[in-house]
Amino acid sequence: MKVLNITHFGSLTNYGELLQAYALQTALRSLRHDAVLLRASFSLHNQLRKWYKSPLNACRAWLTHRAALRDENRHPRDFAGFIARNMKATEEVFHTHRELLRADLKADALITGSDQVWSSKRPFPPYFLDFGPKDALRISYAASVGSKARFGEDYLRDFAARLRRFSAVSVRETEALEQCRRAGSPRAVLVPDPVLLLEADHYRKRFFSPELLPEKPFCLIYLVSCRNFPWEEVCRHAQTRGEEPVVVCSQRSTVPKGVEKTARVVYPDLPQWLTLIDRARLTITDSFHGTLVSLLFGTAPAVVRKNSHDARFDTLFSHFPSARREWRELFFGGGDAPDFPAIHEKMRSLREIGFAFLRDALPEK
Numbered sequence: 001m002k003v004l005n006i007t008h009f010g011s012l013t014n015y016g017e018l019l020q021a022y023a024l025q026t027a028l029r030s031l032r033h034d035a036v037l038l039r040a041s042f043s044l045h046n047q048l049r050k051w052y053k054s055p056l057n058a059c060r061a062w063l064t065h066r067a068a069l070r071d072e073n074r075h076p077r078d079f080a081g082f083i084a085r086n087m088k089a090t091e092e093v094f095h096t097h098r099e100l101l102r103a104d105l106k107a108d109a110l111i112t113g114s115d116q117v118w119s120s121k122r123p124f125p126p127y128f129l130d131f132g133p134k135d136a137l138r139i140s141y142a143a144s145v146g147s148k149a150r151f152g153e154d155y156l157r158d159f160a161a162r163l164r165r166f167s168a169v170s171v172r173e174t175e176a177l178e179q180c181r182r183a184g185s186p187r188a189v190l191v192p193d194p195v196l197l198l199e200a201d202h203y204r205k206r207f208f209s210p211e212l213l214p215e216k217p218f219c220l221i222y223l224v225s226c227r228n229f230p231w232e233e234v235c236r237h238a239q240t241r242g243e244e245p246v247v248v249c250s251q252r253s254t255v256p257k258g259v260e261k262t263a264r265v266v267y268p269d270l271p272q273w274l275t276l277i278d279r280a281r282l283t284i285t286d287s288f289h290g291t292l293v294s295l296l297f298g299t300a301p302a303v304v305r306k307n308s309h310d311a312r313f314d315t316l317f318s319h320f321p322s323a324r325r326e327w328r329e330l331f332f333g334g335g336d337a338p339d340f341p342a343i344h345e346k347m348r349s350l351r352e353i354g355f356a357f358l359r360d361a362l363p364e365k
Contacts, residue, residue, distance in 0.1 A: 001108040001362055002034045006126060008115045010041030012072045013250060015273050016289025018079055020114045024141060024194035025087055031358060037089040040100065040126060075267035082270050100131040109137035109362055114172055114194050119146030128162035138165050139361045142172040142191050147310045149175035156183045168361035175311040191357050192350035193292060200296050204278065207271035213279055214264065218244040220280035222290045225306060226255060235262035237332060243281055248273065284327060288312045295323055300337045302327035319346055
């Protein structure tokens with residue numbers, strides 16, 4: 001069966017975005033489907049197209065895009081090369097909803113997800129699969145609502161109408177499950193993020209890349225948002241623990257000046273990022289996928305929560321309660337490490353749930 005997957009695409013530095021797309025495609029291939037990633041990148045074009053509504057936001061979007069390109073030239077992370085070597089993707093890159101509607105796409109099934117495809121304030125049509133062949137199956141796999149679900153009447157009415165075209169619905173957060181039920185879709189099910197569909201050894205054997213590994217023990221700092229983070233205190237304490245602090249610069253974040261004096265700042269490609277997390281003694285992160293990959297590899301994550309409520313982390317910690325730690329407790333206070341045997345046993349059961357959903361949603365012809 002030919003399957004087209006649409007998800008967030010086009011970031012030069014968002015490791016989780018790329019990894020979840022790779023994992024879902026690999027899982028679909030293991031089920032003998034011809035899975036193809038739709039290279040569809042809408043964010044920048046949408047902001048520029050509506051420049052007249054907010055010229056300042058359009059200007060900021062353009063400057064941010066240019067800065068990202070300059071950063072990629074200085075410190076290439078080679079996401080495009082990773083896709084070319086490890087994934088099957090469309091030759092054409094789609095930038096607008098209209099381009100998708102006009103495209104002559106051939107597929108037996110369309111899948112939306114994972115990542116935060118259902119997190120926008122209004123349902124974005126491409127992520128609800130309103131394009132492509134009319135007779136194709138339409139499925140969501142681990143579609144995410146991001147940090148919170150939306151329960152407003154107008155939103156739920158629109159959301160429900162768009163779900164009617166789906167033959168199978170699965171989501172990543174328990175809040176998203178409730179959102180589907182309130183919208184009149186009780187058949188929706190909870191499945192794990194695609195990253196968990198593959199075992200840790202798959203990533204280790206396929207992508208071990210030791211070039212950036214320090215010679216001595218280290219802790220890894222991977223933050224999506226660097227605001228108000230106590231860099232000096234953390235780097236100093238890491239050294240008292242006998243660990244070298246290694247900092248991965250993430251999307252839209254700039255490490256404050258002076259950090260290079262007390263920490264090693266690196267710009268890994270995806271295999272190097274995976275290897276660093278696997279070999280670190282501890283990962284300090286505010287990233288959902290940074291946390292998830294750490295748990296998968298058996299590396300304790302000291303999770304920096306940006307908000308008291310986040311549907312993604314709330315569901316993650318409901319699966320793995322021993323990982324629910326305040327980051328200072330684990331890093332500074334020597335709190336108990338997560339119960340990894342229980343975590344990995346739970347991951348095995350979640351993996352079975354994910355594959356069972358895909359088998360039922362995409363029956364062999």
